[in-house]
Amino acid sequence: MLKNRLYRISFLVLLVVLLFCFFINISLGSVAIPFKATINSLLGIEIDNSSWAYIIYNYRLPKAITAILVGSGLSICGLLMQTLFRNPLAGPFVLGISSGASLAVALLIMGASFLPTWIAAFIMTDVALVLFSGIGSFLVLAAVLLVATRVKDTMALLIIGLMFGSITSAVISVLSYFTNAEKLQQYIFWSFGSLGNLSWNQLGLLLIVILIGVGLSIAALKSLNGLLLGENYARSMGVNIAIMRYVIITATGLMAGAITAFAGPIAFIGLAVPHLTKQIFTTTDHKILLPAVAIYGALLMLLCDTIAQLPNSASVLPINAITSIIGAPVVIWLLVRKRKMIF
Amino acid sequence: MSKIEKENITLKAENLSIGYRTKKQSTIIGSPIDFSILQGEIMAIIGINGVGKSTLLRTLGSIQPKLSGTIYIDGEEIERYTHKSLSEKVSLVLTEPIASKNMTVWELVALGRQPYTNWIGRLTKNDQLKIEEALILVEIEALKEKPCYQLSDGQLQRVMIARAIAQDTSILLLDEPTTHLDLYHKAHILKLLRTTAHTTKKTVVLTTHEIELAIQLCDKMLLLEENRSHFGQPCELIATKVFENIFPKDLIQFDGITGAFQVIK
Numbered sequence: 001m002l003k004n005r006l007y008r009i010s011f012l013v014l015l016v017v018l019l020f021c022f023f024i025n026i027s028l029g030s031v032a033i034p035f036k037a038t039i040n041s042l043l044g045i046e047i048d049n050s051s052w053a054y055i056i057y058n059y060r061l062p063k064a065i066t067a068i069l070v071g072s073g074l075s076i077c078g079l080l081m082q083t084l085f086r087n088p089l090a091g092p093f094v095l096g097i098s099s100g101a102s103l104a105v106a107l108l109i110m111g112a113s114f115l116p117t118w119i120a121a122f123i124m125t126d127v128a129l130v131l132f133s134g135i136g137s138f139l140v141l142a143a144v145l146l147v148a149t150r151v152k153d154t155m156a157l158l159i160i161g162l163m164f165g166s167i168t169s170a171v172i173s174v175l176s177y178f179t180n181a182e183k184l185q186q187y188i189f190w191s192f193g194s195l196g197n198l199s200w201n202q203l204g205l206l207l208i209v210i211l212i213g214v215g216l217s218i219a220a221l222k223s224l225n226g227l228l229l230g231e232n233y234a235r236s237m238g239v240n241i242a243i244m245r246y247v248i249i250t251a252t253g254l255m256a257g258a259i260t261a262f263a264g265p266i267a268f269i270g271l272a273v274p275h276l277t278k279q280i281f282t283t284t285d286h287k288i289l290l291p292a293v294a295i296y297g298a299l300l301m302l303l304c305d306t307i308a309q310l311p312n313s314a315s316v317l318p319i320n321a322i323t324s325i326i327g328a329p330v331v332i333w334l335l336v337r338k339r340k341m342i343f
Numbered sequence: 344m345s346k347i348e349k350e351n352i353t354l355k356a357e358n359l360s361i362g363y364r365t366k367k368q369s370t371i372i373g374s375p376i377d378f379s380i381l382q383g384e385i386m387a388i389i390g391i392n393g394v395g396k397s398t399l400l401r402t403l404g405s406i407q408p409k410l411s412g413t414i415y416i417d418g419e420e421i422e423r424y425t426h427k428s429l430s431e432k433v434s435l436v437l438t439e440p441i442a443s444k445n446m447t448v449w450e451l452v453a454l455g456r457q458p459y460t461n462w463i464g465r466l467t468k469n470d471q472l473k474i475e476e477a478l479i480l481v482e483i484e485a486l487k488e489k490p491c492y493q494l495s496d497g498q499l500q501r502v503m504i505a506r507a508i509a510q511d512t513s514i515l516l517l518d519e520p521t522t523h524l525d526l527y528h529k530a531h532i533l534k535l536l537r538t539t540a541h542t543t544k545k546t547v548v549l550t551t552h553e554i555e556l557a558i559q560l561c562d563k564m565l566l567l568e569e570n571r572s573h574f575g576q577p578c579e580l581i582a583t584k585v586f587e588n589i590f591p592k593d594l595i596q597f598d599g600i601t602g603a604f605q606v607i608k
């Protein structure tokens with residue numbers, strides 16, 4: 001069909017643009033590396049300047065790959081949540097995943113001051129940070145899953161997720177009040193989000209988790225399309241609603257949890273990208289939407305990261321601020337221009 | 344009952360009681376219901392507001408559990424069907440608005456093929472044929488590329504019926520398919536359902552408040568009342584004068600000869 005051909009061309013164009021952004025992202029930064037040298041280096045061709053090669057392999061390449069994984073992962077989570085809750089305001093964090101992570105990290109950073117110094121020194125490592133944030137996400141997710149078995153109404157689940165969020169932010173406020181400035185600053189830096197802290201090993205772990213999440217999402221594609229008519233219709237068409245809810249919640253929990261653990265609570269992308277995508281790909285078929293949001297998410301994240309690292313300057317802006325500053329006006333502009341939200 | 348007739352019963356309820364069950368108690372609505380419908384017949388469920396028409400339909404469609412009694416679908420008890428095998432026997436048109444109105448008519452009708460498509464939902468040539476057939480049957484072929492938010496209520500109702508037809512089930516259940524429609528479209532939808540039942544040999548069950556239209560167009564009727572239910576052909580029900588007691592007689596009376604209700608002035 002004509003529409004399918006159009007989609008195929010769009011995907012091709014998008015992938016080319018994504019590749020281009022990937023190279024741009026790697027070549028720009030506090031030290032500008034010529035575009036040609038960047039490509040050569042990535043293709044494995046020896047380049048003259050060995051410090052460039054070092055920067056690319058140990059710093060910029062993992063960061064760019066992280067940006068792609070984080071952007072795609074969060075956007076897919078957003079799409080899943082918006083369809084599951086049939087709510088355009090849903091995002092990857094509506095289930096309270098990021099609040100769980102935030103609370104655990106806050107407890108780790110600010111609570112450590114109440115422990116004996118030697119224990120505090122022992123647990124205050126980057127690995128512990130990742131571990132705590134992962135555990136926090138998963139505990140909240142487990143609570144939500146438990147609630148999901150008791151509450152049949154999907155909308156109630158949404159509210160419960162938001163309530164978890166309020167509770168945790170309240171606890172974090174209390175903790176912040178009693179902690180010292182240095183610890184508070186450390187926590188706030190974590191909450192800004194960061195793409196540049198991952199080692200190759202951590203990146204591999206993140207990749208595996210995202211792949212599992214994407215695999216689960218693909219398995220749920222057909223059910224997601226059925227869900228577009230509502231749960232009762234979906235059930236009448238043979239969709240097992242209970243299993244599908246678990247699959248979708250688990251996929252989101254895994255992806256959003258792992259991303260938050262490694263890169264901090266990155267706002268906005270998950271909520272906005274599905275809307276941006278639906279303005280351009282005017283379809284409701286998740287077979288097309290899923291890869292489309294993944295590519296758009298990766299693209300937007302790479303762009304935001306390129307801006308955040310402030311080319312040719314030594315300072316880096318918090319990625320969380322950039323995603324919102326760039327993304328929010330784009331969504332507003334698109335909605336105002338089309339005067340209609342496609343959902 | 345002859346053997347041939349027995350085989351053709353697609354939907355049957357025996358001593359069925361419906362209602363809502365909570366942890367502490369179950370609230371039974373109405374009284375035990377018995378009926379049986381043959382293949383290719385259309386049945387209307389009628390009754391006043393709150394008597395349990397929709398509850399019965401949702402129970403037949405397995406959206407909510409029955410309280411007691413038995414439902415047979417093609418001779419088998421409903422419990423013996425899995426989610427998947429039931430979706431090949433019973434399709435639904437509900438009153439609830441669809442969650443996403445952004446899809447095109449074709450995409451929406453195509454969702455009816457979900458029970459038959461593979462794990463990722465790929466439509467085969469046969470699936471596409473069934474979709475086209477359904478679109479032609481309800482006369483919405485010209486609309487197939489339109490997004491659903493551009494449709495009128497009557498058109499959207501026909502799209503939902505087309506989706507249910509595309510699901511290719513022996514039983515079609517519709518909850519109030521004629522609400523929000525003007526008289527012409529009400530008659531049009533009911534006539535369409537009658538034709539569908541008779542030509543495609545599907546069993547069609549619908550709830551409606553259009554008693555006069557149902558008397559004219561349906562093969563069987565099930566009248567639900569608070570403490571009993573009546574089942575039969577429209578003419579049988581007229582002969583036993585059950586319609587006369589549906590509404591308070593001081594305001595509305597039924598005329599058995601014209602098959603119409605009259606308001607007392």
